[in-house]
Amino acid sequence: MSFFESLKDYADITENRLSQILNQKDGGADRLNEAISYSALGGGKRLRAYLVLEFCNMLGIDKENALDYACAIEMIQAFSLIHDDLPAMDNDDMRRGKPSNHKAFGEATAILAGDSLALDSFAVAGRNAKCNKEQNADAVILLAEKSGSLGMCGGQQIDIDSEGKRIELEELLRLVDLKTGALFSCACTLGCIAANASEEQKKAANDFGLLCGRAFQITDDLLDINSTAEELGKTVGKDELQEKSTFPSLLTEKGAFEYAENYIEKAKKLLAIFPDNQAKTNILEFCDYILIRKK
Amino acid sequence: MSFFESLKDYADITENRLSQILNQKDGGADRLNEAISYSALGGGKRLRAYLVLEFCNMLGIDKENALDYACAIEMIQAFSLIHDDLPAMDNDDMRRGKPSNHKAFGEATAILAGDSLALDSFAVAGRNAKCNKEQNADAVILLAEKSGSLGMCGGQQIDIDSEGKRIELEELLRLVDLKTGALFSCACTLGCIAANASEEQKKAANDFGLLCGRAFQITDDLLDINSTAEELGKTVGKDELQEKSTFPSLLTEKGAFEYAENYIEKAKKLLAIFPDNQAKTNILEFCDYILIRKK
Numbered sequence: 001m002s003f004f005e006s007l008k009d010y011a012d013i014t015e016n017r018l019s020q021i022l023n024q025k026d027g028g029a030d031r032l033n034e035a036i037s038y039s040a041l042g043g044g045k046r047l048r049a050y051l052v053l054e055f056c057n058m059l060g061i062d063k064e065n066a067l068d069y070a071c072a073i074e075m076i077q078a079f080s081l082i083h084d085d086l087p088a089m090d091n092d093d094m095r096r097g098k099p100s101n102h103k104a105f106g107e108a109t110a111i112l113a114g115d116s117l118a119l120d121s122f123a124v125a126g127r128n129a130k131c132n133k134e135q136n137a138d139a140v141i142l143l144a145e146k147s148g149s150l151g152m153c154g155g156q157q158i159d160i161d162s163e164g165k166r167i168e169l170e171e172l173l174r175l176v177d178l179k180t181g182a183l184f185s186c187a188c189t190l191g192c193i194a195a196n197a198s199e200e201q202k203k204a205a206n207d208f209g210l211l212c213g214r215a216f217q218i219t220d221d222l223l224d225i226n227s228t229a230e231e232l233g234k235t236v237g238k239d240e241l242q243e244k245s246t247f248p249s250l251l252t253e254k255g256a257f258e259y260a261e262n263y264i265e266k267a268k269k270l271l272a273i274f275p276d277n278q279a280k281t282n283i284l285e286f287c288d289y290i291l292i293r294k295k
Numbered sequence: 296m297s298f299f300e301s302l303k304d305y306a307d308i309t310e311n312r313l314s315q316i317l318n319q320k321d322g323g324a325d326r327l328n329e330a331i332s333y334s335a336l337g338g339g340k341r342l343r344a345y346l347v348l349e350f351c352n353m354l355g356i357d358k359e360n361a362l363d364y365a366c367a368i369e370m371i372q373a374f375s376l377i378h379d380d381l382p383a384m385d386n387d388d389m390r391r392g393k394p395s396n397h398k399a400f401g402e403a404t405a406i407l408a409g410d411s412l413a414l415d416s417f418a419v420a421g422r423n424a425k426c427n428k429e430q431n432a433d434a435v436i437l438l439a440e441k442s443g444s445l446g447m448c449g450g451q452q453i454d455i456d457s458e459g460k461r462i463e464l465e466e467l468l469r470l471v472d473l474k475t476g477a478l479f480s481c482a483c484t485l486g487c488i489a490a491n492a493s494e495e496q497k498k499a500a501n502d503f504g505l506l507c508g509r510a511f512q513i514t515d516d517l518l519d520i521n522s523t524a525e526e527l528g529k530t531v532g533k534d535e536l537q538e539k540s541t542f543p544s545l546l547t548e549k550g551a552f553e554y555a556e557n558y559i560e561k562a563k564k565l566l567a568i569f570p571d572n573q574a575k576t577n578i579l580e581f582c583d584y585i586l587i588r589k590k
Contacts (some may be wrong), residue, residue, distance in 0.1 A: 024446060025444065025450065026445075027445050028445045028449035028452070028473075029443045029444075029450075029452035029453045029455060029456060031452060032444055032448065032449060032452035033444060036444060050519045075478045079344075083406055083407075083410060086406065088401075088402035088403045088406060089403050089406065104571035106383075108383045108384050108455050109452065109455070111378055111381065111383060111384065111406070112378075112448050112451055112452050112455075114410075115374075115378060115409075115410070115413060115443075115448050116443050116444035116448040116449070118410060118413055118414060119413060119439050119442045119443035119444075119446075119448065120376040120439060120443040120444055120445075121439075122435055122436070122438070122439035123435075123436050123439035123440050123443065124431050126435045126439060127436055133428055133429045133433075134428045134429075134431040134432075135431040136432045137421050137428040137429075137431045137435070138428075140417055140421045140435045141417070141418050141421040141422055142416075143417070144414050144415060144416075144417035144418035144421060145418050147414045148410075148411050148414035148415040148418065149322060149323045149324075149327055149411035149414075149415055150321075150322050150323045150333060151414075151417075152325060153323075153407050153410050153411040153414065154323035154411070155324075156296065156325045156407055157323070157324035157326060157327035157404065157407050158324045160403050160404070161324060161326060177367065178323075232389060238370070248497075259315065
């Protein structure tokens with residue numbers, strides 16, 4: 001399968017498994033479970049799940065082994081979007097072309113839905129029946145480190161602190177490596193854990209993810225300037241409104257895109273230590289996709 | 296050491312280890328790390344940590360083995376209090392006699408501090424160097440299940456949904472088992488995991504925690520009626536204000552207390568399968584303490 005076919009296929013596989021996980025729940029609160037499914041299911045490109053599964057594939061191991069890790073990271077991603085959209089955070093009413101979670105369920109339930117997705121994700125990763133407990137313990141530690149105060153949440157805080165300020169490129173990169181890069185590198189490394197990869201391969205996967213995260217953030221910044229809300233399915237022009245320092249504001253649009261191309265070039269080189277196969281070809285195409293994506 | 300000496304001692308040990316964990320962090324966002332320490336350190340009775348450590352002790356295993364699990368559950372407890380206090384939730388300005396997290400750091404940072412504590416706790420439990428990876432994987436799964444949508448968060452949602460409504464005792468018990476009991480039973484079972492206890496012992500520890508959770512919630516309800524904010528270090532009279540069904544409102548104060556006594560009696564009986572020693576004597580005293588506590 002080509003990259004785009006795989007991306008679609010893996011998104012479906014992840015969606016089905018996630019739906020199974022969320023629907024087999026026995027107990028809890030109906031309204032909370034509804035709010036969780038509302039944001040965790042039925043949308044998104046599932047890029048992080050794709051990376052988990054394709055890295056596992058590239059290492060010659062059945063991607064089924066990594067599927068629950070893929071679901072776990074998508075739950076973390078869904079949690080972060082719910083909390084990002086809250087009035088006290090980005091105050092966003094739209095997400096993926098529909099009302100954001102707090103608009104649909106109210107703030108209290110949205111906070112709890114985000115919390116639940118974050119917490120439940122560790123049970124999903126920790127219980128992955130296709131991997132052993134050592135792998136699952138490693139996966140959980142990685143997931144926690146990449147999403148918590150030294151990962152994604154730390155990045156969100158730096159993002160908030162830098163609103164209305166001009167920050168230097170170095171600080172912007174630190175922000176982006178945490179806010180965006182952390183989950184990309186987590187995804188690639190989770191695929192490696194499921195495949196029992198070497199430490200060298202895990203390190204390369206981690207760095208690959210960080211570079212892709214930078215390039216992804218740059219194209220995100222550019223789309224925020226050049227797209228309509230309709231095209232993107234979310235609010236646009238936010239960065240300027242929030243007076244955020246972004247790659248285009250520091251480097252011009254053209255300069256920012258050149259940075260993205262440069263990061264992608266470096267990222268591709270890191271794949272040299274992995275076996276050559278269809279999965280690798282697809283991951284190389286994923287790199288190009290980051291640069292040309294329209295949403 | 297007697298129960299009260301142990302409670303104090305174990306709180307100090309947990310506080311020290313937690314402080315070490317939070318202060319050895321390298322990176323992230325300063326303001327976020329500050330907000331995390333503000334709520335995670337310097338306060339609370341650390342009852343959940345106490346149960347983790349004393350159950351491990353009772354099983355004849357050095358409580359040091361369980362210390363990082365104790366820290367992890369206290370991080371989950373701290374996260375839940377931060378999010379509970381948010382304007383969209385209980386809207387509480389005071390916590391442990393000082394401004395609640397969002398009053399001190401603003402809502403956005405408080406949301407992220409809660410998120411971070413929740414997420415980071417899994418790295419702490421998952422990396423417990425005194426236990427093996429199998430134990431750590433089990434600990435993480437338990438922590439996630441007891442705190443997520445089928446545990447504490449599910450209970451919070453039922454609590455919100457039942458505001459202003461009269462609910463029956465059965466539904467109140469379901470609520471309390473999730474909102475309060477889940478973390479108590481998690482704590483007791485974490486101590487068992489650190490001590491490689493039998494499945495039978497883990498089951499007894501789980502049920503013991505649920506019963507203590509019920510008794511604890513009843514005395515919490517009674518203190519909410521009969522204490523001052525100064526005595527309690529948090530807002531009082533909330534339940535009536537929020538028109539919540541509580542044990543006293545359903546059973547009268549006297550009736551509610553009798554229920555608490557009954558739960559504690561049952562809880563004590565569950566300890567029969569554990570070895571007799573000082574730790575067990577202390578846990579029995581902990582049971583009595585739940586009934587007589589003044590804050």
